Amino acid sequence: MKFPKPSEAELRILHVLWDQGPSAVRDVLAKLEKTTGVGYTTILKLLQIMLEKGLVERDESSHRHVYSAKLAREDAEERFVDDLLESVFNGSKKRLVLQILEDATSSQKELEEIRRTILEFEKGAVR
Amino acid sequence: MKFPKPSEAELRILHVLWDQGPSAVRDVLAKLEKTTGVGYTTILKLLQIMLEKGLVERDESSHRHVYSAKLAREDAEERFVDDLLESVFNGSKKRLVLQILEDATSSQKELEEIRRTILEFEKGAVR
């Protein structure tokens, strides 16, 4: 277990770093202040904490520090999925997938998309 | 949004109530003390808090209170999946399913199981 699980607020910041690439505090704030209403120093503090945890790294060569995600999107996704599987579905991927399919908000279009995804995956991923 | 999202410890207790049905504190403890090493009053306190939140209800007719889950397993599963979709996968079920398939711990057997699950679902669920 290399990385700690990012908290909700940390995850919001990681999304920005994944989407925009290396960013200064103000760049992250620009993306989050509308949706979260959070202040500048909050983002700063969170990034500092994330730095300590190893979730991000920073470039201090200029006065305006630039942060980038050290935890890859894929790895974070896998970590969250594994945790959900363990804590909610007793490790059963089958039951998790079924729950996704049965989700009240599932549209016909989504279902078709998921079906195609699985077909393509099986075609490409021979193990 | 009727129910608050159960915390980790609350979820562990809900699993016991889902599996065993209505249970007293001691019954829950019996199932959890080996795995979590947690004490009696911890379970008691958690159940009291869960009662306040509406996650469980209790029968006080006897001195030994009996708790039962008010939040259904299905509803909890849906809630957790929806939250994960929102917070990690930007609402994309396709990407979540893909992540499950790509999960490092996926065995051939599991993949086959998931494929069958989807086929069966599509057969049964015409919309």
Added chain:
DNA sequence: ATTGACTTACGAAGAACTTCGTAGTAAACT
């Protein structure tokens, strides 16, 4: 009826998370 075991209620402490205010420092601008 006293003791002992079991139970509930309550408070409190420690940890993690989230947020912000304040102070100090660097950069930019007139």
Added chain:
DNA sequence: AGTTTACTACGAAGTTCTTCGTAAGTCAAT
């Protein structure tokens, strides 16, 4: 150069979560 603006660092407060200790109530069995 002096002032304004932008940035970092740090501390602290409020919240939730998890845990347990202690006190008080109930019940059964001697």
